[in-house]
Amino acid sequence: MAQLTLEKLNKRYGDAAQVIKAIDLQVNSGEFVVIVGPSGCGKSTLLRMIAGLEDISGGNMYIDGTRVNDDTPSERGIGMVFQSYALYPHMSVYENMAFGLQLAKLPKDEIARRVEASARILQLEPLLQRRPKDLSGGQRQRVAIGRAIAREPKLFLFDEPLSNLDAALRVQMRMEIAALHRRLKSTIIYVTHDQVEAMTLAQRIVVLNRGNVEQVGTPLELYDHPANEFVAQFIGSPKMNLMPATLVHAGQTESVVRLWSGKELVIPIATPTSAEGTKVKLGIRPEHIEWGSVAEAPNLADVLFVEHMGNETYHYLDSGKLGEPWVVRDSRRSDIAAGDTVGYSLPPEHCHLFDESGQAFARRAVANGASRLPGMDAPPITFAEPARTNVMH
Amino acid sequence: MTHNSESLLPSAAVAPPPTASAPGRKRSLQQRRARAAWVLVAPALILLFAVAGWPLLRTVFYSFTDAAMDTPEDYNFVGFANYLDFAEGESFGVLADPLWWQAVGNTLWFTACSVSLELFFGMLLALLMNEKFRGQGLVRAAILVPWAIPTIVTAKMWGWMFHDQYGVINDLLQRVGAIAAPLAWIAEPDLSMWAVVIADVWKTVPFMALMLLAALQMIPSDLYEAARVDGATAWQRFRRITLPLIMPAMIVALIFRVMDALRVFDLIYVLTSNSEATISISGYAREQMVSFQEMGVGSAASVLVFMMVAGIAACFLWINRFSHEGKEARE
Numbered sequence: 005m006a007q008l009t010l011e012k013l014n015k016r017y018g019d020a021a022q023v024i025k026a027i028d029l030q031v032n033s034g035e036f037v038v039i040v041g042p043s044g045c046g047k048s049t050l051l052r053m054i055a056g057l058e059d060i061s062g063g064n065m066y067i068d069g070t071r072v073n074d075d076t077p078s079e080r081g082i083g084m085v086f087q088s089y090a091l092y093p094h095m096s097v098y099e100n101m102a103f104g105l106q107l108a109k110l111p112k113d114e115i116a117r118r119v120e121a122s123a124r125i126l127q128l129e130p131l132l133q134r135r136p137k138d139l140s141g142g143q144r145q146r147v148a149i150g151r152a153i154a155r156e157p158k159l160f161l162f163d164e165p166l167s168n169l170d171a172a173l174r175v176q177m178r179m180e181i182a183a184l185h186r187r188l189k190s191t192i193i194y195v196t197h198d199q200v201e202a203m204t205l206a207q208r209i210v211v212l213n214r215g216n217v218e219q220v221g222t223p224l225e226l227y228d229h230p231a232n233e234f235v236a237q238f239i240g241s242p243k244m245n246l247m248p249a250t251l252v253h254a255g256q257t258e259s260v261v262r263l264w265s266g267k268e269l270v271i272p273i274a275t276p277t278s279a280e281g282t283k284v285k286l287g288i289r290p291e292h293i294e295w296g297s298v299a300e301a302p303n304l305a306d307v308l309f310v311e312h313m314g315n316e317t318y319h320y321l322d323s324g325k326l327g328e329p330w331v332v333r334d335s336r337r338s339d340i341a342a343g344d345t346v347g348y349s350l351p352p353e354h355c356h357l358f359d360e361s362g363q364a365f366a367r368r369a370v371a372n373g374a375s376r377l378p379g380m381d382a383p384p385i386t387f388a389e390p391a392r393t394n395v396m397h
Numbered sequence: 398m399t400h401n402s403e404s405l406l407p408s409a410a411v412a413p414p415p416t417a418s419a420p421g422r423k424r425s426l427q428q429r430r431a432r433a434a435w436v437l438v439a440p441a442l443i444l445l446f447a448v449a450g451w452p453l454l455r456t457v458f459y460s461f462t463d464a465a466m467d468t469p470e471d472y473n474f475v476g477f478a479n480y481l482d483f484a485e486g487e488s489f490g491v492l493a494d495p496l497w498w499q500a501v502g503n504t505l506w507f508t509a510c511s512v513s514l515e516l517f518f519g520m521l522l523a524l525l526m527n528e529k530f531r532g533q534g535l536v537r538a539a540i541l542v543p544w545a546i547p548t549i550v551t552a553k554m555w556g557w558m559f560h561d562q563y564g565v566i567n568d569l570l571q572r573v574g575a576i577a578a579p580l581a582w583i584a585e586p587d588l589s590m591w592a593v594v595i596a597d598v599w600k601t602v603p604f605m606a607l608m609l610l611a612a613l614q615m616i617p618s619d620l621y622e623a624a625r626v627d628g629a630t631a632w633q634r635f636r637r638i639t640l641p642l643i644m645p646a647m648i649v650a651l652i653f654r655v656m657d658a659l660r661v662f663d664l665i666y667v668l669t670s671n672s673e674a675t676i677s678i679s680g681y682a683r684e685q686m687v688s689f690q691e692m693g694v695g696s697a698a699s700v701l702v703f704m705m706v707a708g709i710a711a712c713f714l715w716i717n718r719f720s721h722e723g724k725e726a727r728e
Contacts, residue, residue, distance in 0.1 A: 057622050078628030090623040094641045103637070104627030155627070
């Protein structure tokens with residue numbers, strides 16, 4: 005258990021562009037932090053710099069207040085789980101887990117105690133004499149974690165540990181890792197490109213993009229108050245809809261925007277920094293768009309296609325020349341079909357506003373639990389020809 | 398053969414005999430597969446027998462005769478006399494010839510020295526080439542040059558380099574002050590074997606290096622990173638990760654090189670001609686057969702060379718399998 009502090013950490017390869025740009029981050033003792041970002045954003049490089057596998061080009065890194073820039077991985081006292089597991093193929097599970105302890109010249113009985121203890125935590129005891137090639141993917145993953153645990157590190161580093169597993173196993177291992185963190189109460193830094201893993205595992209998420217930290221916060225903070233368009237679209241699946249709009253009235257408590265369709269909308273977000281008439285973007289999550297009747301709803305759109313997930317339904321609405329279709333997520337089954345015309349509205353309390361540079365205007369705090377389920381109290385809906393009604397459940 | 402392979406396809410297509418039960422049909426399919434396999438392997442087997450098996454049998458046959466090189470059809474059987482014979486308190490035959498034992502000693506010494514030096518330098522080069530650096534492709538290509546040069550050319554080239562008066566080696570050594578007077582590398586019995594070993598190492602290190610490089614590149618880089626996280630030093634990473642993982646490829650490379658080295662002839666013959674200090678067992682067989690026209694004795698020596706090489710190769714394979722089984726058993 006240790007505290008990690010990154011201070012203006014950066015990385016450049018030769019004369020090429022910086023891949024990590026002056027990152028400041030504080031990870032508290034016992035905290036589970038997930039670094040998430042699209043591929044190529046530098047998240048693995050950042051983790052490898054923390055591990056000591058990549059040189060730090062500039063800035064400082066502290067573990068428990070001690071500067072460790074020039075320490076080797078083992079001197080930093082980290083344990084790392086690799087994406088490919090990186091188990092030594094010529095050693096048994098026991099030898100894999102004992103290797104680092106042998107190199108540290110621990111006494112034999114201490115090595116045995118530690119290996120057996122971590123094997124017990126991960127239910128690896130029956131596998132100790134096997135070779136990695138005789139193990140399944142999930143078992144290999146557990147051995148890789150066990151090897152890290154046996155070192156009793158100050159800091160656990162996970163580099164996309166679940167991306168080689170199939171979907172069902174991924175969910176199971178995700179829960180095991182969460183349980184492991186509750187049990188060991190260790191400091192964990194976990195890198196993934198999968199925002200679902202980030203949302204489910206993290207106490208705090210660091211969103212990384214092109215070597216920059218876009219936002220740091222708890223999963224729900226990022227979901228409810230994304231700092232910019234990038235975070236808004238990266239966190240949440242399907243991603244947030246972004247619609248072009250013009251600021252008609254910039255107020256201290258609420259603002260009026262004119263949508264691309266000409267309709268005006270009053271949104272409870274202050275936009276003191278922007279002049280009236282500037283271009284903004286209105287963001288709304290797929291589950292927040294509400295259906296309305298074709299006759300009364302403020303907006304109409306054609307349905308391009310519909311995806312039925314069983315527990316929920318995704319509708320893709322034609323956005324005309326604006327590019328990507330809007331996505332509407334309905335937690336109910338729906339009998340809307342491709343080709344239908346639907347009416348919908350954008351509840352102002354669920355809207356986000358972004359300025360021209362993509363930065364978000366601050367929203368008011370979202371009252372947890374108080375938010376209305378979309379469409380729950382909507383009136384019976386009728387659609388343009390052929391007349392259809394939503395199937396209510 | 399042709400008939401067989403032609404009959405396979407139609408019979409596979411037509412309906413099986415009505416009496417054949419399901420398992421019976423299965424067996425016959427397997428039999429047909431086995432027959433097809435034999436048909437496909439047969440040309441290679443016939444060719445191998447013609448170019449390797451038959452000459453070997455003829456050599457074994459002649460080793461029991463007193464045939465001469467110019468009249469091989471005129472011979473008498475002499476039993477094991479070409480190998481070892483006793484008459485009037487004296488022993489005769491290849492095994493009683495001190496020069497044969499000298500050749501055996503030379504060959505084993507040459508093999509041990511050259512193969513271990515090749516392994517050492519080959520490993521160094523392979524590790525170097527496995528690192529990323531600018532001009533890597535050029536180095537890999539350049540390193541192959543000695544391997545691509547014919548042995549005769551290598552031998553002649555090193556012959557000139559080792560020349561006692563005009564050779565570049567003596568010149569260099571004198572310039573750096575390592576020796577006071579020129580050395581007779583080829584003529585001096587103590588030095589000539591080293592000259593041969595140096596030339597052979599220069600020529601075959603690329604082979605060893607490339608075999609080892611191929612094995613090194615199979616090792617995923619994150620194993621080394623995991624080892625660094627585990628606190629392994631560079632030497633420990635080499636000793637505990639690299640070496641065990643390239644061991645199978647290394648043993649194969651060693652078998653190749655040991656068998657090649659045991660059969661060495663051309664390099665030694667061209668570099669040092671008939672010097673007894675460097676004569677190899679193959680050179681001994683050639684001398685008996687060609688210089689002395691003793692086809693029987695030469696064949697006997699050849700058979701002994703064959704048995705020695707085959708025996709050492711078998712030992713290698715046996716040790717390899719034994720160590721492998723030991724590993725399996727421990728699992």
